[in-house]
Every structure is written in C-alpha cells, then in structure tokens.
Amino acid sequence: MEHYINSENSKSSIVALLTDFGWKGAHYVASMKAVILKINPRINIIDLSHSVSPYSLIEASYLLKAAYPYFPKGTIFVSVIDPGVGTQRRIVVIKSSDDYFFVGPDNGIFPNALEENIELCYAVEDDFYFHKPVSHTFHGRDIMAPVGAYITTNVPLEKFGSVINPEDLTRIPIINEVNTKERRIKCTIQYVDDFGNITTTISVKKNDELTYHKSQGNIKLQKHQEVTIFVNDRSYRAKYVSHFAEVNPKSLLLMRGSTGFLEMSLNQGNAAEKLEISSGKIIEIQLSE
Amino acid sequence: MEHYINSENSKSSIVALLTDFGWKGAHYVASMKAVILKINPRINIIDLSHSVSPYSLIEASYLLKAAYPYFPKGTIFVSVIDPGVGTQRRIVVIKSSDDYFFVGPDNGIFPNALEENIELCYAVEDDFYFHKPVSHTFHGRDIMAPVGAYITTNVPLEKFGSVINPEDLTRIPIINEVNTKERRIKCTIQYVDDFGNITTTISVKKNDELTYHKSQGNIKLQKHQEVTIFVNDRSYRAKYVSHFAEVNPKSLLLMRGSTGFLEMSLNQGNAAEKLEISSGKIIEIQLSE
Amino acid sequence: MEHYINSENSKSSIVALLTDFGWKGAHYVASMKAVILKINPRINIIDLSHSVSPYSLIEASYLLKAAYPYFPKGTIFVSVIDPGVGTQRRIVVIKSSDDYFFVGPDNGIFPNALEENIELCYAVEDDFYFHKPVSHTFHGRDIMAPVGAYITTNVPLEKFGSVINPEDLTRIPIINEVNTKERRIKCTIQYVDDFGNITTTISVKKNDELTYHKSQGNIKLQKHQEVTIFVNDRSYRAKYVSHFAEVNPKSLLLMRGSTGFLEMSLNQGNAAEKLEISSGKIIEIQLSE
Numbered sequence: 001m002e003h004y005i006n007s008e009n010s011k012s013s014i015v016a017l018l019t020d021f022g023w024k025g026a027h028y029v030a031s032m033k034a035v036i037l038k039i040n041p042r043i044n045i046i047d048l049s050h051s052v053s054p055y056s057l058i059e060a061s062y063l064l065k066a067a068y069p070y071f072p073k074g075t076i077f078v079s080v081i082d083p084g085v086g087t088q089r090r091i092v093v094i095k096s097s098d099d100y101f102f103v104g105p106d107n108g109i110f111p112n113a114l115e116e117n118i119e120l121c122y123a124v125e126d127d128f129y130f131h132k133p134v135s136h137t138f139h140g141r142d143i144m145a146p147v148g149a150y151i152t153t154n155v156p157l158e159k160f161g162s163v164i165n166p167e168d169l170t171r172i173p174i175i176n177e178v179n180t181k182e183r184r185i186k187c188t189i190q191y192v193d194d195f196g197n198i199t200t201t202i203s204v205k206k207n208d209e210l211t212y213h214k215s216q217g218n219i220k221l222q223k224h225q226e227v228t229i230f231v232n233d234r235s236y237r238a239k240y241v242s243h244f245a246e247v248n249p250k251s252l253l254l255m256r257g258s259t260g261f262l263e264m265s266l267n268q269g270n271a272a273e274k275l276e277i278s279s280g281k282i283i284e285i286q287l288s289e
Numbered sequence: 290m291e292h293y294i295n296s297e298n299s300k301s302s303i304v305a306l307l308t309d310f311g312w313k314g315a316h317y318v319a320s321m322k323a324v325i326l327k328i329n330p331r332i333n334i335i336d337l338s339h340s341v342s343p344y345s346l347i348e349a350s351y352l353l354k355a356a357y358p359y360f361p362k363g364t365i366f367v368s369v370i371d372p373g374v375g376t377q378r379r380i381v382v383i384k385s386s387d388d389y390f391f392v393g394p395d396n397g398i399f400p401n402a403l404e405e406n407i408e409l410c411y412a413v414e415d416d417f418y419f420h421k422p423v424s425h426t427f428h429g430r431d432i433m434a435p436v437g438a439y440i441t442t443n444v445p446l447e448k449f450g451s452v453i454n455p456e457d458l459t460r461i462p463i464i465n466e467v468n469t470k471e472r473r474i475k476c477t478i479q480y481v482d483d484f485g486n487i488t489t490t491i492s493v494k495k496n497d498e499l500t501y502h503k504s505q506g507n508i509k510l511q512k513h514q515e516v517t518i519f520v521n522d523r524s525y526r527a528k529y530v531s532h533f534a535e536v537n538p539k540s541l542l543l544m545r546g547s548t549g550f551l552e553m554s555l556n557q558g559n560a561a562e563k564l565e566i567s568s569g570k571i572i573e574i575q576l577s578e
Numbered sequence: 579m580e581h582y583i584n585s586e587n588s589k590s591s592i593v594a595l596l597t598d599f600g601w602k603g604a605h606y607v608a609s610m611k612a613v614i615l616k617i618n619p620r621i622n623i624i625d626l627s628h629s630v631s632p633y634s635l636i637e638a639s640y641l642l643k644a645a646y647p648y649f650p651k652g653t654i655f656v657s658v659i660d661p662g663v664g665t666q667r668r669i670v671v672i673k674s675s676d677d678y679f680f681v682g683p684d685n686g687i688f689p690n691a692l693e694e695n696i697e698l699c700y701a702v703e704d705d706f707y708f709h710k711p712v713s714h715t716f717h718g719r720d721i722m723a724p725v726g727a728y729i730t731t732n733v734p735l736e737k738f739g740s741v742i743n744p745e746d747l748t749r750i751p752i753i754n755e756v757n758t759k760e761r762r763i764k765c766t767i768q769y770v771d772d773f774g775n776i777t778t779t780i781s782v783k784k785n786d787e788l789t790y791h792k793s794q795g796n797i798k799l800q801k802h803q804e805v806t807i808f809v810n811d812r813s814y815r816a817k818y819v820s821h822f823a824e825v826n827p828k829s830l831l832l833m834r835g836s837t838g839f840l841e842m843s844l845n846q847g848n849a850a851e852k853l854e855i856s857s858g859k860i861i862e863i864q865l866s867e
Contacts, residue, residue: 016319016323023312023629024629026625034648034649037649041592047318047319048316049319050315051313067323070324071323071327072323193313258426305612336604336607337608338605482603547715
C-alpha cells in the first residue's frame with residue numbers, strides 16, 4: 001500500500017463493517033481494519049455486525065436496512081457477505097439518495113437495503129486502490145476495505161471504475177405478494193432473531209395497512225383477527241395483535257415489528273423452532289374474511 | 290436529531306456500553322453507537338460487555354462494579370438491561386462520588402454496582418435530548434445513548450429532568466446475611482463465568498474476614514476449614530482454600546476471588562453445572578465450628 | 579496510575595489485543611482498554627481476536643502471524659494467552675525486524691508468529707509502568723496493557739527491564755518434519771476454523787513445493803496426487819488439489835491455504851469433526867510415489 005495520505009488533512013469519518021465472519025473470524029475483521037487504518041488512521045471503524053448467518057444475503061440486507069439510517073450522513077458501509085468470491089461477480093460502490101456510501105459484492109444486498117434509493121453506482125475495477133497482493137479468497141480485506149477507506153480521502157466514486165445503471169444491479173429473489181382478492185400473502189423470511197422471532201418482508205403501516213403496489217387494492221389487518229400460516233407443508237393458527245400478552249402462552253401471534261415489517265412470534269416461546277423457519281424461507285399467510 | 294454540536298470544540302470522551310443484546314444483537318449495539326456519534330463524533334465508544342444473560346440485573350451490576358473503576362474519571366456508562374421497556378419504569382442519570390457517569394433504567398443496577406456512592410441523580414425526562422422518533426421498544430438507542438452522548442458536551446445533569454433522592458432508586462433484591470452465632474451465610478449468586486466458577490455477594494477481606502454489618506460481630510474463615518453448601522434442596526461439602534490445587538480434582542472449593550467476593554469452584558470441573566446454579570440463585574453456607 | 583501523559587502531545591497509535599477471554603469475558607477486555615486509555619487517551623484500540631481456544635498458544639500464534647503484517651508499522655500487539663499467570667514465567671516486550679511491537683508472556687507465541695524476525699527483546703520488570711495494585715490473576719490488565727500503552731508514549735524498550743537474547747525465549751513445541759526420502763510429513767495442527775478446515779504448520783510455496791530446511795532435498799506436491807493422513811491411530815485418503823470442487827462431496831482434500839500453509843478440508847463437510855482434530859494435534863501425511 002504505497003499511497004498513504006497525510007492524516008492531519010483527512011477528516012474523521014466512519015466506516016461500518018458488516019460480515020458473516022462470526023465470532024471465530026475476528027482476525028479476518030481485524031485485518032480489514034488494519035488495511036483501512038493504513039490508508040487513513042483517523043477513520044472511526046464501527047462493527048455493524050459480524051453475526052450474519054454464513055452467506056445469508058437477505059439477513060445481511062435486513063440488518064443493513066435496520067441500522068444504516070441511524071448513522072451520520074457520509075458513513076461508509078463495507079459489506080462482506082461474499083459467497084461468490086473467486087467467481088466473476090462484480091464489486092460495486094454506491095452512493096444512496098440519502099448520502100451514505102456502500103461497498104461490497106454486487107449480490108443484491110444494497111438495492112434491497114436501500115429500497116432502490118441509489119443515486120450513484122460504479123464498478124470497483126481500478127487496482128490502484130487495492131491492497132496488494134490481491135488474494136483469491138479475501139476481497140473484503142484486499143479490495144472492499146481499502147476502497148471504503150479511500151472514499152474518506154475524497155476519491156470521487158468514478159475513479160474506482162465504470163458507471164453502472166442501478167437497474168442492472170443484482171437483486172435478491174424476494175417473494176412479496178399480497179393477493180387482495182383471496183386475502184392471501186406469500187412472502188420471504190428476512191430475519192430470525194435470537195429469541196426465535198420471525199421477520200417477514202411484508203411492510204405494515206402504523207394504521208395496520210399492508211404496504212404493496214398500489215394498483216392491487218388494499219388490505220388492512222384487524223386487531224385480533226385470526227390468520228392461518230402455511231409453512232413446510234403444515235399450517236398454524238395465529239392472531240394479529242399489538243402486544244405478546246394478547247395471546248395465550250405458547251400461542252402464535254403476528255404483529256407490526258419495530259422495523260415496520262410483519263413479524264411472527266410465540267408468546268413465551270421460540271416461533272422459529274416451532275415452525276422450523278430460518279431466514280430465506282418462503283411462507284404463506286391466509287387472512288380470514 | 291437536530292442539535293449537533295461543533296466537533297472541534299468538544300472534548301474527546303469515553304462512553305462505555307453494557308447490554309444483554311448478545312452476539313446476534315450486534316446491530317442493535319451499532320445503532321446505539323451511530324446515534325452517539327451523530328451527537329459527538331469524537332466520543333471513544335468502548336464495549337464493556339454485551340454478553341450479560343438476558344434481563345440479568347444482578348449479573349450486569351456485577352460486571353459494571355468489576356470494570357468501571359479501571360476507566361478514566363469522567364467516563365460515561367450506558368447500561369441497557371431493560372426488561373421494563375414499555376412500562377412506566379424511570380430512566381436515570383447518575384454521577385458517582387468518584388466522578389463517573391451512569392445512564393440507564395432505574396432497575397437497581399447502579400446502586401449495587403456503585404455500592405451506594407451516588408453523588409447526583411436525576412430522572413431523564415426532557416425529550417429535547419432524545420433521538421426522534423422515540424420507539425416503544427428500544428429506549429437504549431432513542432433515549433439512553435443520546436443522553437450519554439450529551440453528557441460529553443457538558444450538558445448539566447439537571448437539564449435532563451427532575452432530581453431524584455438516591456434513596457428512592459430501585460434496588461436489586463439481594464440476600465446477603467451472615468449469622469455469626471450459627472456461623473451460617475445466606476447469599477445471592479451474582480455471577481457465573483464461562484468455566485462455571487460461581488461468585489456470591491459475600492465480600493471477603495484479604496485477611497479472610499467476611500465483610501458485613503459491624504454490629505453483628507465477626508467471622509473469619511480459616512484456611513482449609515470445611516463448609517456445607519445448601520442449594521436446590523441438596524447439600525455439598527467444600528473447603529475454603531487459597532488455590533484450586535489445594536483440593537482434589539472434581540472437589541468443591543471456596544476462595545476469595547479476584548474481585549474480593551467469596552467464590553465457589555470445582556477443581557478441574559464446572560461448579561455451576563454440578564450445583565445447577567445460575568446468577569440470581571440463593572444459597573446457604575454452613576461453616577464448621 | 580500516577581503518570582498520565584499530556585494527550586495533546588502524544589501521537590495517535592494503534593494497540594491491537596489478542597486474548598482467549600471469549601465472548602463472555604468481554605468485561606476483562608474492557609478493563610484492559612480502560613487501563614490503556616488512562617495512559618494515552620488517543621490510542622486506537624483494535625480487537626485482533628478474543629476467540630482463541632482457552633490457553634491455545636499455537637492457535638494464538640497462528641492468528642497473530644496471519645494478521646499482524648496488515649497493520650501499520652509501529653502497531654503494538656498485546657497478547658494475553660497466559661496459562662502461566664501466578665508462576666514465575668517472564669513477560670517480554672519485543673520489537674520485530676519489520677517494526678512492530680509485541681507485549682505478552684514469554685510462552686512461545688512471538689518467536690513462532692514472527693518467524694524469528696526479532697530485533698529487540700526485553701523483560702518487563704520495572705513496576706513503574708504497571709497498573710497498581712498488581713493482581714495475582716490478571717497481568718494482562720495490570721502489566722501487559724499499560725506497558726503496551728507506554729510504548730505509544732515513546733518509552734524506550736530498555737526502560738521496561740533487562741535485555742533478553744531472542745534465542746533464550748521460550749518456543750512452542752512444534753513438530754514440522756519433512757522426510758524427503760520416505761516422502762512422509764509429520765506436523766502439528768496450528769488452527770481449526772469454524773467450518774472445520776484444518777491448518778498445518780507445513781508451508782507450501784505457490785509452485786506447490788514444501789518449504790523446509792534446504793539441506794534435506796526437495797518435495798513438490800503434484801496436483802491430484804493421493805496422500806494418506808495418519809491421525810488418532812486411523813488413516814484417511816485425501817487428494818492434493820487447488821479447489822474444493824475437485825474432489826467429491828464429503829471427500830477429504832489437501833490444498834495450499836490463503837496463509838501459505840498446507841490445509842486439510844472436507845468438501846461440503848467438516849474435516850475437523852471427521853478426523854477428531856483440534857489445534858495442537860500431531861498428524862502424519864504419507865505422499866504417494
């Protein structure tokens with residue numbers, strides 16, 4: 001790495017790291033931080049999470065979406081969930097409409113996390129900004145970390161590579177269908193927390209209306225209405241409520257979660273274990289009349 | 290958050306975070322850090338621990354007590370073990386007699402961790418200092434983190450809300466009785482470490498005297514004296530020693546731990562598993578004559 | 579700690595921490611950071627890893643070797659894997675030939691991690707630089723952390739204690755034999771990752787030559803050659819390849835890992851579980867003719 005900058009003239013910036021390296025992979029995270037600090041020692045590095053389930057793009061996307069808006073404008077997010085390392089998958093750098101930066105493989109995490117609010121997008125191609133030698137197996141350390149660090153030194157994004165039309169970015173295949181006539185929902189599970197609470201990809205407004213494409217009409221959930229959940233060739237009864245305590249212990253419930261998505265939980269229990277669900281799973285929900 | 294400060298004029302301060310969010314809850318910790326850095330980007334944020342057993346007030350209190358005096362004076366501790374979120378429990382800000390600051394729910398952690406050395410205590414009430422919108426479920430991010438950050442900008446504590454008499458703070462119900470006549474101890478378990486070592490709430494001086502209210506007389510433990518431990522309707526023999534190796538492998542021992550409390554261990558084994566003990570448990574110890 | 583420095587005149591430096599304290603031991607790590615920041619509040623503290631298997635010197639050595647060269651020159655590594663605390667084991671401070679600093683017990687981690695490239699070595703003896711009172715059980719916090727911090731304040735290494743000849747440092751007993759005549763390798767396992775991939779102590783060049791003492795002749799591995807692995811009184815067939823996909827699912831393979839060592843893996847499986855191997859284990863590998 002030959003191109004250090006004068007730390008006195010660089011501004012203090014935040015780089016946040018999101019990986020699936022796990023607790024035992026801390027030394028990989030540390031080597032990314034080392035490369036970043038070599039380029040700009042004044043960067044404040046924050047761990048967003050390293051507990052993403054291995055290779056789970058949808059879970060990483062959910063965590064990024066839930067956390068990034070709380071950071072100061074200008075924060076740079078380096079996201080290394082990279083099952084495609086070693087293949088010809090692209091690495092991209094993105095500026096969002098709300099003035100955050102994102103660096104990582106073009107694997108669908110960013111368009112989903114940013115809800116398509118992408119202002120600028122470039123391929124990461126110019127190896128001037130890479131850490132040499134570039135390994136075959138760890139582009140997080142050798143490409144994504146240094147590119148994230150160089151953004152703090154005011155390198156214009158177009159220096160990293162050729163422009164990409166945001167519409168050409170890879171998308172995570174998310175199923176998110178609301179059939180208003182049959183009052184039936186089909187959706188992907190995007191996150192399961194430590195307590196077994198299950199977050200779907202279905203947005204719910206504060207007035208309990210489901211959010212989806214306008215032309216399809218409208219569904220508003222009624223408090224205490226019963227629903228049937230179909231998963232793994234089995235079905236379960238659940239109730240739409242505002243608080244856990246509105247259903248009996250060990251009973252299933254649906255509610256609007258703190259991130260605005262429809263969530264499933266088991267009062268005083270673990271819904272994910274009961275339903276045998278992990279992130280990425282597709283479920284269907286039949287609303288009653 | 291509309292009230293950013295000029296980072297050039299703010300001093301560099303330490304905010305230490307203590308939560309029960311766990312390894313999978315890293316993104317919640319990250320969003321607290323994000324809110325803190327929005328208010329004062331020069332704050333040095335240190336993770337005290339995020340591995341507190343869920344909702345364990347006594348364990349959090351022990352970890353805080355064991356770690357806080359090592360930090361520089363003026364360090365601000367934001368403690369988010371918050372089983373009461375959503376209820377009317379108070380949030381408090383405290384200045385200790387030894388010049389540290391503490392922000393968190395009024396759930397008993399602070400009086401215990403500070404051994405009652407509280408100089409100032411205020412309720413956190415003025416939503417001018419909150420992160421908006423304030424969620425129903427995550428006051429750690431929306432209230433406690435920003436209040437901790439504002440302390441570094443020299444906001445006087447009385448600005449946050451009305452004064453509280455420290456005697457009116459909630460206490461953790463700890464049992465800590467030494468019956469000198471019957472030579473019997475009844476106490477709460479405040480911590481169990483990864484190796485199954487069990488820390489009681491009974492203080493032991495370096496000369497092996499038990500510390501308790503003076504009027505009750507005095508008990509001094511004798512090296513190699515035998516004791517009987519009563520827990521879960523069973524009893525166990527153990528020996529008071531200075532080192533593990535003074536008892537046989539797989540034998541129980543009592544010793545003065547590195548934090549000055551009476552501890553129970555199993556030589557080359559896991560005492561907590563053998564005795565089926567976790568933090569919060571109450572045990573009795575009968576000393577021999 | 580009476581000897582604080584003027585933070586305005588101290589340079590910003592990096593101290594990286596490597597311990598076996600685990601996720602539940604975060605408060606021990608935090609107290610080390612607290613002591614460091616008391617001495618120099620401008621130090622940037624990076625967690626290298628705290629997930630070292632308890633007391634595993636060879637694993638700690640491997641992680642340090644794999645990560646340290648990515649850090650900026652001058653970085654100070656404080657390594658607290660300390661099964662000997664309480665005995666008369668020495669604590670040492672080292673400057674490597676490539677301008678990094680290392681503080682920790684003299685237990686063999688540093689000579690192995692640095693591949694003997696040690697320029698200066700001193701015993702840590704002068705308690706002027708210790709955090710008082712010095713506990714019997716936690717020299718990481720009371721001796722190693724403050725000594726690491728004082729290095730950033732430009733204390734010359736000889737101030738800490740008497741000079742040590744690097745040849746007199748303790749070594750980790752590593753077996754690393756290549757018998758060129760019998761085409762047989764005997765070596766120690768230095769690391770097992772979360773996925774069960776097994777890293778040996780045998781270096782492999784990019785051209786597939788094994789690296790060992792020159793006088794012994796030469797062995798070059800052939801792609802797709804078969805080998806027999808002897809471990810735990812059992813034997814296993816494996817193939818030397820470049821990518822996992824070159825062997826059948828659930829088949830054993832050998833390859834040159836990203837850190838330049840010979841590694842064993844199970845395609846779509848966990849090699850460490852199959853072979854019942856953890857770090858420190860000794861294995862033999864018989865190459866075919």
